[in-house]
Amino acid sequence: MKLYNTLTRKIEKFKPLQQGKVGMYSCGPTVYSHPHIGNFRSFLVADLLKRFLEFKGIKVTHIMNITDVGHLVDDADEGADKLEEAAKKQKKDPLEIAKVYTDSFLQASKLLNIKPPDKYPKATEHIKEMIDMIKILIDKGYAYVVGNNVYYDVTKFANYGQLSGNTLDDLNAGARIEINEEKKHPQDFALWKHDPKHLQQWDSPWGKGFPGWHIECSAMSSKYLGAEFDIHTGGEDNIFPHHECEIAQSEAASGKKFVHYWLHTRFLLFDGEKMSKSKGNLYTIQELIEKGFKKNAIRYSLISSHYRQNYNFTFDGLKAAEQAIDKIQQCVIRLEDIRKTAKQGKISEQVQKLFSDCLAEFDNALSDDLNISKALAVCFDFIREANKSDMNSAEASALLDTISKIDSVLGVLEAADTEVPENIKELAEKRKAAKLNKDWKAADAVRAEILAQGWTVEDTPGGGYRVKRAGEV
RNA sequence: GGCGGCGUAGCCAAGUGGCCCAAGGCGACGGUUUGCAAAACCGUUAUCCGUGGGUUCGAAUCCCACCGCCGCCUCCA
Numbered sequence: 001m002k003l004y005n006t007l008t009r010k011i012e013k014f015k016p017l018q019q020g021k022v023g024m025y026s027c028g029p030t031v032y033s034h035p036h037i038g039n040f041r042s043f044l045v046a047d048l049l050k051r052f053l054e055f056k057g058i059k060v061t062h063i064m065n066i067t068d069v070g071h072l073v074d075d076a077d078e079g080a081d082k083l084e085e086a087a088k089k090q091k092k093d094p095l096e097i098a099k100v101y102t103d104s105f106l107q108a109s110k111l112l113n114i115k116p117p118d119k120y121p122k123a124t125e126h127i128k129e130m131i132d133m134i135k136i137l138i139d140k141g142y143a144y145v146v147g148n149n150v151y152y153d154v155t156k157f158a159n160y161g162q163l164s165g166n167t168l169d170d171l172n173a174g175a176r177i178e179i180n181e182e183k184k185h186p187q188d189f190a191l192w193k194h195d196p197k198h199l200q201q202w203d204s205p206w207g208k209g210f211p212g213w214h215i216e217c218s219a220m221s222s223k224y225l226g227a228e229f230d231i232h233t234g235g236e237d238n239i240f241p242h243h244e245c246e247i248a249q250s251e252a253a254s255g256k257k258f259v260h261y262w263l264h265t266r267f268l269l270f271d272g273e274k275m276s277k278s279k280g281n282l283y284t285i286q287e288l289i290e291k292g293f294k295k296n297a298i299r300y301s302l303i304s305s306h307y308r309q310n311y312n313f314t315f316d317g318l319k320a321a322e323q324a325i326d327k328i329q330q331c332v333i334r335l336e337d338i339r340k341t342a343k344q345g346k347i348s349e350q351v352q353k354l355f356s357d358c359l360a361e362f363d364n365a366l367s368d369d370l371n372i373s374k375a376l377a378v379c380f381d382f383i384r385e386a387n388k389s390d391m392n393s394a395e396a397s398a399l400l401d402t403i404s405k406i407d408s409v410l411g412v413l414e415a416a417d418t419e420v421p422e423n424i425k426e427l428a429e430k431r432k433a434a435k436l437n438k439d440w441k442a443a444d445a446v447r448a449e450i451l452a453q454g455w456t457v458e459d460t461p462g463g464g465y466r467v468k469r470a471g472e473v
Numbered sequence: 474g475g476c477g478g479c480g481u482a483g484c485c486a487a488g489u490g491g492c493c494c495a496a497g498g499c500g501a502c503g504g505u506u507u508g509c510a511a512a513a514c515c516g517u518u519a520u521c522c523g524u525g526g527g528u529u530c531g532a533a534u535c536c537c538a539c540c541g542c543c544g545c546c547u548c549c550a
Contacts, residue, residue, distance in 0.1 A: 009477090027550070035550085042550035165476050166546065235550025240476090266478080267544065274543080304498080305486065310479075310543065317485060320499035327498085330512060365487095373487045377497035387513055440508050447510085458511045466512095 001056070001367040003231075004308060006239060006262040007163055011369055014261060016230050021059045023229035024050060025221045025259075027238050028064040028120065031101035032086045036282040037302065037313060038275050040112060042235040042265040044299065045307040045370075047114045049233070049263070051409045052366045062117040063224045065217055066105070068098035069123050069200050069210060087199060094199050095124070108285035111295045112302075113411040121220045123211070127202045129219040130211045133253050134191045134204075142252040146182045148194030148207040154187045157248040163262065164240035189245055191215050214245035218253070221246075227254035233263045265307045272312055288318070296412045297322040303410070307370060324380075325412050331383045332403055332413065337460065338396035345392030354389070355402040358382040362406055379406055420467050424455050428467050431457060 001014040016022045026046040029035045043064075050060050087094040102122075109116070123130075134150055137143035142156050154160045154168065161167050168187055180186070190212035192204055201208045221229065227250065234243060243262065250258040267274065270281040288298055293315075301321040305311045358378060365374035386399050407413045431446035450457050451470060458466045 029550080030548090039550045045550090164545075167475085169475090233550095236477095236544065237549055240546065265550065267550075269543080272542090276549090301485095308478085309486090312485080314485085316499080320485065323500090324498050326512095334513080371487075373485095373497070377487070380497055384514085435508085438508070444509070456511075459507075460512090461507095 002369050003261050003263060004369050005260075006264050007259075009165075012261070016058070017228065017260070020057070022053055022061070022231060023225040024053075024060055024062045024231040024233065025217070025225055025229065026062065026064040026117070026232075027217065027234035027242070028066050029101070029105050030067040031098045031105060033101060034284045034286075035101075035105045035108060036275065036284050037270075037288070037298070038268040038282070039235075040108065040285060041268045041302045041307075041311065042233070043109065043114060044112065044302050045263070045265045046233045047411070048303050048307075048372070048409065049231070049370060050115065051411065052370070055366075055405070055409050056363065061225060062115075063119050063121065063221065064117040065220050066098075066102055066120050066122045067213070067216060068102070069094070069216075098122075098124075104284070104286070111285050111289065112299045113296065115411075119224055121224065123216040123220075124200070126216065126220050126223065127211060129223050130215045131192075131204050133215060133219045133222075133249065134211075136253045137191065137249065140252060142248075143191055144184065145206055148192075148209055149182060149190060150192040150206055151183055151188040152191055152245065152248060153184060154189070154248065155185050157252055159251070160187075160248050161244065163244045163247055166240055166244070189214060189241065191249075214242055215249060217242070218246050218249040218258075222250060222254065227258070228256045229259060231261045231263060232259040233265070236264045236266050239264055263307070266310045268302075269310055269312045271314055293318050294322055294325075296325055296414055300325055300410070300412045303372060304376060306372060324376075327380070328383060328403065328407075329413060331386055332400065333466070334387065335396045335400045335403070338391060339393050339400060341462075342391065342393045342396060345394055347395050347398055348391075351389065351391060351395040351398065354382070354385055355398055358402055359405060362409075366409070375409075379410075382406075420455070424450060424453060424467060427453075428457050428465060432463075432465060435459075 002011050003014045004011045024046070026043065028043070029039060046062070046064070050062050053060050086092075087097045090097065106120075134143060137152065138145065138150065141153075143150055143152050168185070192206050192209050192211055192215075194207055194209040198210055200210055202210060221232070232243065232246075239262075247258050269275070270283070273281065275281050285295070285298060289295055297318050298321075301313065301318050302311075304321065304324075358381075361378040362375050365371045365378055368374070382402070386403075389395070389399075391399075403413075427446050427450050431443050431450070434440075434442040434446060447457055450467070454470050455467055456470045458468070460466055
């Protein structure tokens with residue numbers, strides 16, 4: 001498998017530290033507002049990667065943090081904490097705010113069929129680990145104390161800038177942040193801050209205060225994955241300063257290489273524009289569902305293009321995604337039908353080749369830096385062949401199994417367990433009877449009646465029929 | 474100013490030196506099937522890949538220039 005590594009800016013062959021096992025850390029949400037589709041693109045890329053690694057038989061330990069403190073509004077390490085701002089505005093305790101938006105995030109994650117990570121560690125529950133790491137950084141000379149604040153000394157870390165390609169000189173030249181007199185170097189960043197106005201305060205060796213933003217990921221990733229691990233994911237905006245600072249902290253503290261592969265998801269555009277609150281195009285998953293879009297279509301849409309490419313999210317695209325999923329679902333229904341009704345038999349060489357080729361090509365496509373477009377093309381080529389084939393029950397079952405393997409990665413199919421109401425069933429039977437009498441007029445009238453109640457009836461080969469909710473597969 | 478990405482059909486999007494007169498999805502149109510539908514299948518929908526040069530036997534793919542779009546460097550996935 002090959003992955004593009006932001007650190008080296010190259011596509012590299014992926015080799016886990018331990019064969020068959022992968023440790024993966026994903027930067028999760030800062031829970032000060034409802035996460036939107038852009039946030040979820042990044043989380044879905046992590047989910048896709050994890051599912052694919054699992055598809056390949058690799059055991060993945062996945063950690064996703066929830067940031068519920070310390071995310072300052074500006075990186076001059078001044079100003080308000082975003083959670084605190086929300087708390088003050090809504091006149092609520094920061095933890096209450098965090099809970100509301102954490103719940104919203106978890107709910108949307110579930111709607112999008114994101115496999116829960118092994119752990120969602122919260123920053124506020126790891127203050128001790130952060131303090132311990134800060135102490136080490138001070139002891140090793142990478143951090144210094146000024147009054148009740150602790151700063152990381154970027155000049156002590158030779159590789160600062162390796163991830164983002166920034167150099168300290170360039171950063172200074174382009175700096176738009178105000179100079180903080182306490183810092184030795186303008187790019188030094190806070191590890192621990194003192195601010196009497198801050199609502200969330202903890203005791204520390206440097207007095208009451210709260211942790212800087214970057215330290216949480218360093219502390220929590222090493223706690224759950226060790227000081228050195230395989231993959232770290234996040235949005236492209238995390239590259240600098242967040243991930244750059246994480247590397248500086250973690251590698252300085254442990255003396256080991258921190259992360260082997262850095263994956264960054266590019267931003268989502270909405271109708272060709274950057275999403276922002278002022279443009280009013282920051283949709284949440286829940287809002288899209290209220291608008292009538294299907295949750296699996298949202299998932300499909302968000303994963304259907306390459307993660308290192310800006311993806312232009314549109315409502316038309318969502319509709320196209322619904323159609324595409326329907327196509328797969330329709331094939332599943334057909335195969336289920338064959339599996340149940342066709343005669344038993346052996347799996348022919350032809351069918352054997354069809355599904356083994358499909359799985360191999362699907363694997364190859366995603367192994368190429370998660371080439372999802374190619375993988376989907378493989379999937380649809382397979383669907384077309386499956387729809388054409390005349391087959392026995394065992395073959396249908398094998399093809400269903402193939403689709404289910406593919407969907408263990410895509411995660412877009414839904415169990416078709418719609419309960420059909422009794423009266424609709426009766427109407428469908430009535431129509432069947434009319435059809436047998438070739439009373440087309442009556443049959444069509446019943447069909448119209450069924451449709452008026454929000455259901456559709458479709459004939460299947462052999463005189464049967466299927467009832468489904470109107471607009472569904 | 475520094476760092477980086479992109480421009481392929483009506484839309485989304487793969488392909489990064491010969492298999493490309495360019496995959497796949499959506500849409501559209503025609504056909505097969507159907508009592509009629511739906512679904513499915515078949516066919517058509519880019520002789521050409523932002524523009525102009527160059528390298529090469531050969532380029533969407535490499536080089537140069539230009540135009541356009543976008544991201545990071547400041548909170549953001």
